[in-house]
Amino acid sequence: RIIMRLSHRERLREPSRRFALPAVLTGSIDSSVFAGKRVLVGAEHPLDSLATRMDVNGQRYGFEFHADVVNALLNNQAVRPMPFAAQWLLALMMIVFAAAYRLWRLGKPHGVDMLALAAGCILYLAAAVIIYAKLELIADGLYHISAFVVTWWLLALLERRWFLEKRTAG
Numbered sequence: 001r002i003i004m005r006l007s008h009r010e011r012l013r014e015p016s017r018r019f020a021l022p023a024v025l026t027g028s029i030d031s032s033v034f035a036g037k038r039v040l041v042g043a044e045h046p047l048d049s050l051a052t053r054m055d056v057n058g059q060r061y062g063f064e065f066h067a068d069v070v071n072a073l074l075n076n077q078a079v080r081p082m083p084f085a086a087q088w089l090l091a092l093m094m095i096v097f098a099a100a101y102r103l104w105r106l107g108k109p110h111g112v113d114m115l116a117l118a119a120g121c122i123l124y125l126a127a128a129v130i131i132y133a134k135l136e137l138i139a140d141g142l143y144h145i146s147a148f149v150v151t152w153w154l155l156a157l158l159e160r161r162w163f164l165e166k167r168t169a170g
Contacts, residue, residue, distance in 0.1 A: 091147045098151035
């Protein structure tokens with residue numbers, strides 16, 4: 001309720017605020033009721049059952065809207081997914097960052113590696129939030145962080161194997 005400027009959800013569910021779609025489409029409801037208002041359209045089905053502890057009486061009208069959808073409606077903005085090429089570029093950038101760190105740390109003590117890995121993931125999440133807030137783009141973070149962690153892990157594994165072979169050979 002603090003983030004979204006909406007009425008209490010029970011107030012949104014009052015019968016005076018709910019209209020059946022067939023009644024609206026046939027014109028049996030005066031269209032001036034909707035003048036200057038945002039209209040949220042929800043679908044209900046008799047087999048839809050969703051009960052939470054907030055639903056004491058068991059009546060629920062449609063599904064709850066996500067905060068970002070309501071925020072987009074209120075601010076007249078649409079958040080969209082990041083383009084495919086940009087997704088790949090960001091994944092490639094995460095791979096390059098992981099490789100660059102691992103190569104920079106090659107042969108050095110591994111005391112801060114896990115801290116650096118966590119910091120890299122947190123920095124990516126911060127960048128994703130900034131991209132979301134400023135450019136209204138949603139990044140597929142799972143792929144990017146996975147690319148970062150898998151690259152990190154593979155290079156660490158190769159580094160251990162290389163130094164182990166070097167020790168046994170020498």
